[in-house]
Amino acid sequence: AITLTFAEPIDPADLARMVTIELRPLPGVGSGGARWMTAADFQVKALERHARADPATYVLELASPVPLGTRAVVHLRLSLDDDATESFADVAFSTAEPFRVIELGCRGAGDSEGRRRAYPVTPEGARYTEAQALGCPAGSGTLLVEFSTAPRDIGPVEGRNLVRFTPAVDDLSFAVEGKTLVVAGDFAAERPYRVTLTPAAVADVQDRPLEMTGESELWVYFPRQPSYLGWSAAQGLVERLGPQMVPLDGRGKERLDLRLHRLDPLDRAFWPFPARPVPVDESQRPPGPGEEPAPHTALGPVALAELQRHIAALGSPPVSTLVALPLRRDGKAASFGLDLGPHVARVAGKERPGAYLVGLRRLDSSSERSWMRVQVTDLSLTTLEEPDAVRFAVTSLARGLPVAGASIRVEGTRDNEWVTLAEGTTGADGSFRWPAPGWDPAHPIYRQVRRLVVASADDVLVLDPLHAPDGYADNHWSATRETWLQWAFEPLAARTPPPEDLCHIFTERPVYRPDETVHVKGYLRRRERGTLSPLSFAGTVVIQGPGEQTWKRPVTLTPGGSFYTAFSETNLPTGDYSAHLEDAKKKPYGNVTFRIDAYRIPTFEVELHAPDKVPLDGEFQVALTSTYYAGGKVAGRPVAWRVTQFPYTWS
Known part of the structure; x- marks a missing residue:
């Protein structure tokens, strides 16, 4: 139904002749393929007005509903003599788009949400050749199926029925993100995959079935990720009598060029080593005779450029070899250890200490070698x-x-x-x-x-x-x-903590009746340089109560540093009390709180029995059991229930 409101009333029969409805398929641009609804396709009903000054409202009851995916334009003529195209007012609205797949593809470079590589898909089906294959970002391993509206959760069964791959893809997973179905899997690099969308039992959040009458087909591929190799640390220690592994991180490199130089561990030309591996360009000519850098004698650390010159001047290394790595050309990135034990043994012997520079160079067009410093020690x-x-x-x-x-x-x-x-x-x-x-x-x-x-x-x-x-x-x-x-050459006075007095004061229970005696006991210690020693002096236990009332009880600490007093007064007010110890200089020590209340000892207990977790939309039962402390069940007593709802925090 369509509701129209006018300032003045109009005869319903005249209004039916003045109104026409144009139905256009979305996006509703142009009049091609439009369908018209006239007075024969709807009825005009006038709604009752409560006062003559109220606006007049009319309802157009359509003989058939406006289809989904349609833009409806209500044309209103100024008079009965006007042509239908000469409307003076147009009111347009659109119905919800049918639940369908609108595109299939993958994210653009950098996994940007705003950039996508995708092909449009129609309910009747669309086919794209292998020559039109989509190149997805290397290493992303995901495809995107875009729907017109948000689908319900799609599990592995529904997902495999909807999206099919040739050749098969391992470890497929399906996740819904808004209107997008994200399909992730272990896609091989440099291999074309044929993706087929087939009609499946999939519904949107409004429980509307997927509108798809034909299959859609396109091709995708994932380029190989760029290879790399490098040290995960710039310096470190390895055990002389244990494993001698150094950390690397890489992808796609199956071998490396390894070189070792033995160093004087106290040579300041290589100390301290930078926080990152040192690169040296081996395409440059090394220093010749007489061009070697001078020994490093400055007080500050060696500069990076000077360190690179010292490394270039080391000459021919005692170890230069190709080493196989546990990486594969088409494999994933990995962090692993490289065993230096056999190579170090060639230089100094097995299980011998020493300091080394270890350099790696990738077997590609690069001319750069990366160096790290390693100490072999026990x-x-x-x-x-x-x-x-x-x-x-x-x-x-x-x-x-x-x-x-x-x-x-x-x-x-x-x-x-x-x-x-x-x-x-x-x-x-x-x-x-x-x-x-x-x-x-x-x-x-x-x-x-x-x-x-x-x-x-x-x-x-x-x-x-x-x-x-x-x-x-x-x-x-x-x-x-x-x-x-460095603190050893700075003022030391602040490193010694000052003596600290510690007091533990307590009562034997937290609540008393007004006619009962409160027993207050405490211990006093001095902590100095990690030891505790008792304190003994004549002091006062100060008790403060409601209405700013104060009572004082003199005490003398024993040689063991303890004290005790009993507090009992007539007509004590109920409320919160506190007690602390004071010395002759009114310095307070410790604090304890207790309460005086004319309470009644309970005679029975109540336990509630209910499941820990229940469905949000289902009923659940709570049982109550009441038992006298002296024994026996509490029966025939009134029970008032109160249910409190509170938010549940997910961790």
């Missing part, structure tokens, strides 16, 4: 930091046992010189204690920690204090951004 250093000292502990990575006789050296700068700031040798327990010098305002000398060196025989471990390990304190691990051990 040493591990742990520092236990005291308020004014550091205990160094050296252990074996393989056995976890302490290493006796290991030398520890803290290197850094002082007065623009590279010096040893601290050194020592571990004892039989593998530890060495070093008193921190701190900061002397009378003789201010700025010292900066630059390097930590641990050595045992020919095994040398070099650590960068700018990359300090995680710290353990207060029963948990936490990361730190501080320079390792």
Whole structure:
């Protein structure tokens, strides 16, 4: 039905002759294919007006409903003498589009929602040749089926009936996102797939069936993703007596060109190594005789350009070989480890310590080699930091046992010189204690920690204090951004926490009646440098109640640091109370709250029985059981039910 409203009443018979309805298929542009409805196709009914000044409303009851996917234009002539095309007013509206597939394709580059590569699809079917195959983004592995309206959830059975692939695709999944069905699967690269849309039992959210009378067919393919290969770290440690794997990340590379150079672990030309692998262009001529870079003697870290020149001047490496990788040309990206054990053994022997530069180069047109720094060691250093000292502990990575006789050296700068700031040798327990010098305002000398060196025989471990390990304190691990051990050359007073008084005061229960005695007890301790000691003095327990009333009870702490008092008064008001301890200087210690209330001890309990989860649109039952504490069931008592609804938070 169509409702029209006029300011003045019109004879329904005249209105029926003045109105014509034009039906155009969507999008409703142009009059081609239009169908007209005249007075023979509808009836005009006048609605009753409540007052003469009210507007007049008429309802056009159509003999047949306006089809879906139609734009209806109501033409109203000015008089009966006008032609139907000479309407003075047009009112247009559109019916809902039928539920159908409108396009099939995939997202554009970058998975942008606004850019798509798709072909239109009609209910009668559309066919596109293999020469018109859609090129989908490499690695996306998804196709998009766009509907005119939002479909209901489509499961694997409905999805496979609707969308079919030749050749078959593994691991297919279907997900509805608004009006789009996202089809994901394990599509092979560089292989054309024929996609066929067939009529299936699929409905939209309004429960309308899919309008599809013929099959649609098109071709898609997914290009191969670009290959890459690189280090996942710029430097690291590998165990001398254990696995010697270094991390890589890549795709599509089956081999690499590997080179190893052995270094002096204390050579500052390669220390500290940057946070990212160092690239060196091997198409450039290396330095010739007399062109080698000078040793690095500056106090600051070596610059990247200088480090690249030092690497280029290393000459022919002792190891240069091609290494097979666990990657495949058509495979997916993966992170994996490369075993350096056989290659390191060729340089220094099996299970021998040392520092190495490891370079990889891709077997393609690239001329760049990427280098990382690796230390092969069995040493591990742990520092236990005291308020004014550091205990160094050296252990074996393989056995976890302490290493006796290991030398520890803290290197850094002082007065623009590279010096040893601290050194020592571990004892039989593998530890060495070093008193921190701190900061002397009378003789201010700025010292900066630059390097930590641990050595045992020919095994040398070099650590960068700018990359300090995680710290353990207060029963948990936490990361730190501080320079390792730099605090040892700064003021130490703030590192020692001041003494702290701890008081635990309590009552034997939280609620009392006005005529009952409140028992208050407590303990007082002083915590200083990790130890607890009792405090003993004459003090006062202060009790505060409603109406700003206060009661004081003198107490004397025992040698064990405890105290006790009993609080009982006549005609005490009901309400909340608090109690705390005070010394002679009115310093408060601890606090406890309790309540005085003329309560009645309950004689029975009530339990509710209901399922934990129930359907949102279904009924459920709740049972009630009441039992006397003295025994027996509570019967014949009135029950009032109250149901409260609250939001459920999904995690």
